[in-house]
Amino acid sequence: MLTLNQAANGKELASKAVKALIDEALLTPKPGLVDAGNSGSHSDMSLELMLQSAQALETTFREIASVSYLHPVNQELREKIAFIGRLGEKEMLLATGGVNTHKGAIWAIGLLTSARAVLPEENDPNKIMETAGEIASFKDRYEPALKTHGQAVKKNYQIMSAKDEAQHGFPTIRNEGLPALLRARKAGKTEQAARIETLLALMASVDDTCILHRGNWSDLLEIKRLAKEFLLWDGFETIIGRKMFDRLTEYCESRRLSPGGSADLLAATLFLIS
Numbered sequence: 386m387l388t389l390n391q392a393a394n395g396k397e398l399a400s401k402a403v404k405a406l407i408d409e410a411l412l413t414p415k416p417g418l419v420d421a422g423n424s425g426s427h428s429d430m431s432l433e434l435m436l437q438s439a440q441a442l443e444t445t446f447r448e449i450a451s452v453s454y455l456h457p458v459n460q461e462l463r464e465k466i467a468f469i470g471r472l473g474e475k476e477m478l479l480a481t482g483g484v485n486t487h488k489g490a491i492w493a494i495g496l497l498t499s500a501r502a503v504l505p506e507e508n509d510p511n512k513i514m515e516t517a518g519e520i521a522s523f524k525d526r527y528e529p530a531l532k533t534h535g536q537a538v539k540k541n542y543q544i545m546s547a548k549d550e551a552q553h554g555f556p557t558i559r560n561e562g563l564p565a566l567l568r569a570r571k572a573g574k575t576e577q578a579a580r581i582e583t584l585l586a587l588m589a590s591v592d593d594t595c596i597l598h599r600g601n602w603s604d605l606l607e608i609k610r611l612a613k614e615f616l617l618w619d620g621f622e623t624i625i626g627r628k629m630f631d632r633l634t635e636y637c638e639s640r641r642l643s644p645g646g647s648a649d650l651l652a653a654t655l656f657l658i659s
């Protein structure tokens with residue numbers, strides 16, 4: 386039986402998680418990603434599909450929050466939320482007809498939801514990321530032995546995969562995404578510009594296994610370089626910044642490359658400060 390506080394906390398966190406996914410999907414323009422203008426590098430995704438997928442995950446996040454509420458940070462918690470997270474992946478595939486829209490987001494935002502429910506009074510995003518990292522670092526004895534794109538890519542390159550990112554307490558959000566968002570807001574930029582700069586700050590740093598899976602090492606380096614240049618030229622504020630954005634979009638879309646991991650981390654950043 387859920388307590389009233391537990392139920393309210395779960396409902397609120399799940400609604401914030403879904404909103405973060407919707408806000409990320411609606412943010413336009415985004416290089417190589419699905420947005421309100423087009424489907425970027427994806428022939429099997431659309432904005433409608435992304436929104437359907439986000440809505441379908443409400444129950445997953447609510448259940449993660451519910452079991453995590455005031456729970457000690459231990460292996461039992463890790464295994465409980467892994468079970469729900471795997472069901473969430475199935476829900477996503479059911480809602481999208483088999484398209485992988487939000488696997489990385491279920492992982493990252495699932496862990497952050499769990500940490501926020503463990504510490505319902507905590508407002509410091511850094512403490513939430515640290516706690517999520519601790520939860521992610523426990524062994525999940527029921528993890529199925531699957532061969533994933535992320536694992537295949539990690540075998541070839543020495544990179545920070547989605548798992549490492551979480552287990553280290555989300556260093557890319559802590560050091561790049563969140564500071565970029567706060568900086569842009571402080572500079573008085575529009576919320577849309579601030580979020581696009583946040584995405585590009587993440588792209589400039591994340592070892593995105595989606596990019597490496599479809600492309601190669603030099604693609605990842607070029608995407609990081611163009612994203613850095615965009616930020617260096619103050620984003621959409623300057624002609625060169627806008628040129629860099631167009632070049633980045635052209636680079637991704639002509640090669641079918643998608644920074645899906647950065648998109649997930651943008652949604653996670655928005656969730657953390659909601």
Ligand SMILES: CC(C)(COP(=O)(O)OP(=O)(O)OC[C@H]1O[C@@H](n2cnc3c(N)ncnc32)[C@H](O[C@H]2O[C@H](COP(=O)(O)OP(=O)(O)OP(=O)(O)O)[C@@H](O)[C@H]2O)[C@@H]1O)[C@@H](O)C(=O)NCCC(=O)NCCS
Nearest residue numbers: 467470485486487488489490495533535547592594645646
């Ligand atoms: C630990 C898991 C995340 C599994 O990780 P692993 O690396 O083994 O598996 P992947 O299947 O490759 O999924 C990782 C997804 O994470 C995103 N991502 C990639 N790089 C990073 C990074 N450096 N940091 C953070 N996040 C990252 C990315 O997700 C997005 O891309 C997906 C679309 O990919 P795409 O390549 O376009 O589509 P595919 O259909 O897969 O391939 P093609 O079309 O190219 O053929 C989209 O979903 C975005 O979300 C990676 O895909 C974790 O899933 C896990 O272990 N879960 C078990 C349950 C659990 O423990 N849950 C606990 C909390 S809920």
Ligand SMILES: Nc1ncnc2[nH]cnc12
Nearest residue numbers: 410418419486645648649
């Ligand atoms: N907007 C988006 N487009 C493509 N893949 C994604 N994965 C997460 N968000 C995405």
